[in-house]
Amino acid sequence: MNLKIAVLSGDGIGPEVILQAKKVLHAIGTVYEHEIVFEDAFIGAIAIDKTGSALPEQTLNLCLNTDAVLFGAIGDPKYDNNPDAKVRPEQGLLRLRKELGLFANIRPIKPYTALLDSSPLKKEIIEGTDIVIFRELTGGSYFGEKKLNDSGTIASDLCEYSEVEIARIAHLAFKSAQNRRKKLTLIDKSNVLETSRLWRRVVKTVSENYPDVALDFLYVDNAAMQIILNPRQFDVILTENLFGDILSDEASVITGSIGLLASASLGTTNALFEPIHGYNPQAKGKNTANPIASILSAAMLLEHFGLHEEAKKIYEGVEIAIGYGVLTTDLNADSKFGTNEIGEFISNFI
Amino acid sequence: MNLKIAVLSGDGIGPEVILQAKKVLHAIGTVYEHEIVFEDAFIGAIAIDKTGSALPEQTLNLCLNTDAVLFGAIGDPKYDNNPDAKVRPEQGLLRLRKELGLFANIRPIKPYTALLDSSPLKKEIIEGTDIVIFRELTGGSYFGEKKLNDSGTIASDLCEYSEVEIARIAHLAFKSAQNRRKKLTLIDKSNVLETSRLWRRVVKTVSENYPDVALDFLYVDNAAMQIILNPRQFDVILTENLFGDILSDEASVITGSIGLLASASLGTTNALFEPIHGYNPQAKGKNTANPIASILSAAMLLEHFGLHEEAKKIYEGVEIAIGYGVLTTDLNADSKFGTNEIGEFISNFI
Ligand SMILES: CC(C)[C@H](C(=O)O)[C@@H](O)C(=O)O
Ligand SMILES: CC(C)[C@H](C(=O)O)[C@@H](O)C(=O)O
Numbered sequence: 001m002n003l004k005i006a007v008l009s010g011d012g013i014g015p016e017v018i019l020q021a022k023k024v025l026h027a028i029g030t031v032y033e034h035e036i037v038f039e040d041a042f043i044g045a046i047a048i049d050k051t052g053s054a055l056p057e058q059t060l061n062l063c064l065n066t067d068a069v070l071f072g073a074i075g076d077p078k079y080d081n082n083p084d085a086k087v088r089p090e091q092g093l094l095r096l097r098k099e100l101g102l103f104a105n106i107r108p109i110k111p112y113t114a115l116l117d118s119s120p121l122k123k124e125i126i127e128g129t130d131i132v133i134f135r136e137l138t139g140g141s142y143f144g145e146k147k148l149n150d151s152g153t154i155a156s157d158l159c160e161y162s163e164v165e166i167a168r169i170a171h172l173a174f175k176s177a178q179n180r181r182k183k184l185t186l187i188d189k190s191n192v193l194e195t196s197r198l199w200r201r202v203v204k205t206v207s208e209n210y211p212d213v214a215l216d217f218l219y220v221d222n223a224a225m226q227i228i229l230n231p232r233q234f235d236v237i238l239t240e241n242l243f244g245d246i247l248s249d250e251a252s253v254i255t256g257s258i259g260l261l262a263s264a265s266l267g268t269t270n271a272l273f274e275p276i277h278g279y280n281p282q283a284k285g286k287n288t289a290n291p292i293a294s295i296l297s298a299a300m301l302l303e304h305f306g307l308h309e310e311a312k313k314i315y316e317g318v319e320i321a322i323g324y325g326v327l328t329t330d331l332n333a334d335s336k337f338g339t340n341e342i343g344e345f346i347s348n349f350i
Numbered sequence: 351m352n353l354k355i356a357v358l359s360g361d362g363i364g365p366e367v368i369l370q371a372k373k374v375l376h377a378i379g380t381v382y383e384h385e386i387v388f389e390d391a392f393i394g395a396i397a398i399d400k401t402g403s404a405l406p407e408q409t410l411n412l413c414l415n416t417d418a419v420l421f422g423a424i425g426d427p428k429y430d431n432n433p434d435a436k437v438r439p440e441q442g443l444l445r446l447r448k449e450l451g452l453f454a455n456i457r458p459i460k461p462y463t464a465l466l467d468s469s470p471l472k473k474e475i476i477e478g479t480d481i482v483i484f485r486e487l488t489g490g491s492y493f494g495e496k497k498l499n500d501s502g503t504i505a506s507d508l509c510e511y512s513e514v515e516i517a518r519i520a521h522l523a524f525k526s527a528q529n530r531r532k533k534l535t536l537i538d539k540s541n542v543l544e545t546s547r548l549w550r551r552v553v554k555t556v557s558e559n560y561p562d563v564a565l566d567f568l569y570v571d572n573a574a575m576q577i578i579l580n581p582r583q584f585d586v587i588l589t590e591n592l593f594g595d596i597l598s599d600e601a602s603v604i605t606g607s608i609g610l611l612a613s614a615s616l617g618t619t620n621a622l623f624e625p626i627h628g629y630n631p632q633a634k635g636k637n638t639a640n641p642i643a644s645i646l647s648a649a650m651l652l653e654h655f656g657l658h659e660e661a662k663k664i665y666e667g668v669e670i671a672i673g674y675g676v677l678t679t680d681l682n683a684d685s686k687f688g689t690n691e692i693g694e695f696i697s698n699f700i
Contacts, residue, residue, distance in 0.1 A: 081567070083546075120471050121470050121472070122471070146544035159491060159506060194498055198433075200433040220596055228470055245539075250575055253578040
C-alpha cells in the first residue's frame with residue numbers, strides 16, 4: 001500500500017514522541033513492503049512563531065491532500081498563562097478538526113496486564129476494563145459563538161448541537177458496540193442542559209437501528225464517579241465534546257498513565273491520529289516523555305487503512321516493551337529507558 | 351440560639367436521610383439548649399405531583415423567611431427518561447439556588463481514617479487528602495439561555511459569566527485558603543472557552559488581595575486526572591458551576607462513598623445545606639441509604655451559625671459510628687445497620 005501521511009508534531013514533547021511513531025511506521029513499511037511517505041508541517045505555537053498563524057494554510061492544504069494526519073501535541077506556557085492572547089496554539093488544532101470534518105474522536109481505554117499495579121486504582125477495580133469512548137469533536141462549546149463585551153466584564157460560550165451532528169457519531173458508536181460487548185452508554189446532563197436533551201432524543205432514535213445494542217444513560221457527574229468506582233460496567237461511551245475531553249483524561253488513570261492512550265479522529269473523508277496527552281512543557285527535550293501513545297496512534301492509523309496484521313505487530317511490540325519494563329518514568333520511576341530507547345525497542349521488534 | 355430551618359426533603363431517598371439529620375439536630379437542640387424549629391415544605395417531583403410546580407411559591411417564601419434550608423434530593427426516573435417533559439424536578443432546585451442567591455457551593459472532601467480501605471483508590475494515594483471545592487452555583491450553562499428550534503433539530507445552552515459573579519466566590523475561596531494550607535487552584539478550560547479566560551483574569555486580580563495564598567491553574571481535563579492521580583496536591587479548588595458538579599462527584603470516590611459528602615450553599619443573606627448525592631430511586635424506602643451526608647450537612651449548618659462546639663459533636667459522632675462500623679451497605683456490604691439505625695446511633699451520641 002502507498003500511504004502519504006502529514007506529520008504535525010507540534011509543540012512541547014510532540015516532536016520527540018512523534019519521531020518514535022515515525023520510526024515504528026518506517027519499520028512497518030520496510031517489513032511489510034508499504035510505501036509510507038511522511039510530510040512534516042507546522043501547527044500550534046511553533047507555527048505561530050514562524051508564520052503568525054496556529055494553522056498555516058500550507059499545513060491545512062497538506063492535511064487535506066494526504067491519506068491521514070499524525071498529530072503530536074500543541075500548546076505553550078506563554079499562552080496558557082495569558083488569557084489575553086489573541087492567537088492561541090489550540091486554535092490550530094480546533095480549526096484543523098473542523099476543516100477536516102473530524103467529528104468522531106475515538107479513545108480506547110484498556111489496561112495492560114503487566115501494568116495493573118501502576119494505576120492509582122486498585123487492581124481488582126480496573127482488571128478487565130475495556131472501554132471505547134466516542135467523543136464528538138467538532139461541535140459543542142468548543143465551536144459555538146464566544147463573546148466578550150467591550151469592557152471585558154462579561155464573557156460567554158455557546159454550546160450548540162444539531163440532530164445531524166449527534167446522529168452521525170451515534171451511528172459510529174453503535175456500530176462499534178455491535179462488534180464489542182453490545183452496550184452503549186450516553187453520558188450527558190439532560191436534567192439541566194437543552195443540548196443534552198437533544199442528545200438523548202436523537203440517540204434513542206438512532207438506537208432503533210441497533211436493537212442488539214443495549215442503550216443506557218448516565219448524567220455526567222455520576223459518570224465521572226462511576227468510571228472510577230466500576231469501570232468494567234462500561235463498553236462504548238458516547239458523549240459530547242467537552243464531557244468527552246474531561247472523561248477521557250479522567251479514564252486514563254485506569255491504565256496507569258495518560259502516556260499510553262492513543263486516539264483516532266475520523267470524518268467522512270479524513271482521519272487524524274494523536275496521543276491524548278498534551279504537550280507537557282516540563283518534559284520537553286528530556287528524553288523522558290512516553291512515546292507509546294504516539295506509537296499506538298500510528299497503529300490505529302494502520303488499522304484505519306485495513307492493515308490489521310501490521311497494527312497487531314505494533315500492539316505486540318508495545319505489549320512486549322511493557323512486559324519487559326521498557327518504560328518511561330511515568331510508569332517505572334527507576335527506569336533507565338527514555339523516549340528514544342522505547343521507540344527503538346518497538347521498531348526493532350517489528 | 352433560636353433557629354428556624356426550612357426542611358425540603360424532596361424525592362427518592364431525600365426524606366429518609368433528612369429525617370436522620372433532623373433527629374441529630376433535635377438532639378443538639380436539647381443538649382445545648384437551642385430552639386431549633388423545623389418547617390417542612392415540598393420541592394422537586396413530589397411538589398410537581400402536588401402543585402404542578404417544582405418550587406411552589408409557598409416553599410420559596412418559607413425559604414426566604416427562615417434562617418437556613420436543609421435540603422434532601424430531587425428527581426424522578428419518569429423525568430430522567432423523558433427529555434420532552436416541560437416541568438422537571440431539577441428546576442425546583444435550580445430556581446431555589448437562584449432566588450436565594452446561593453452563589454457559592456462548598457464541598458469538603460476528606461477521607462476518614464477508618465475508611466481508607468473503602469475507596470477504589472489505593473490507600474497511599476488518598477491518605478492525607480483534604481480538599482475543599484468552591485463551586486460557583488448560580489451562573490454558567492445551568493442558568494444561561496436555552497434554546498430549541500421549532501423543528502426540534504437544533505439545541506443550545508449559553509454559558510455566561512460576569513466579573514462580579516466570579517469575584518464574589520473567588521474572595522470566599524481565597525479566605526478559606528488563608529485558613530487552610532494557603533493554596534488555591536482554579537480549574538477551567540481557558541485554552542478553549544472565553545468564560546474560562548474571564549475566570550482566569552478575574553481570579554488573578556482577586557488574588558492580589560491574598561498575597562499569602564499560592565494560586566495555580568489547571569485545565570479541567572487535566573484536573574479530572576490529577577484528582578485521582580494525586581489528590582493531596584489540592585487544598586482549595588475553585589471552579590465554575592458545571593465543572594464543579596462533575597469534579598466534586600468524581601472526588602467523592604476518595605472518601606469511599608458519595609453518601610458521606612455534605613455541602614453548604616451560601617449567598618449574601620441565605621444558606622442551604624445538602625448532601626451531594628442524588629435522589630437514588632433504587633434505594634428509596636429500603637432503609638439502606640447512607641444518612642451521613644445529610645447529618646454532616648446539618649453540622650455545616652450549625653457551623654455557619656457559629657455553633658462550632660455543636661458541629662464538632664456531630665463530627666465526633668459520625669467518626670465514632672464509622673469507627674464502630676455502624677455503616678450502610680455502600681461502605682460495608684455485610685452491615686446490619688440501616689439509615690435509621692445510623693441516625694439513632696449518632697443522635698444518641700450527642
Ligand atoms: C488541547 C486541547 C484544545 C484539546 C481539547 O480540549 O480537545 C486536548 O485537551 C484534547 O483532548 O485533544
Ligand atoms: C440535581 C442536579 C440539578 C444537581 C446539579 O447538577 O447541580 C446535582 O447534581 C448537584 O450537584 O447538586
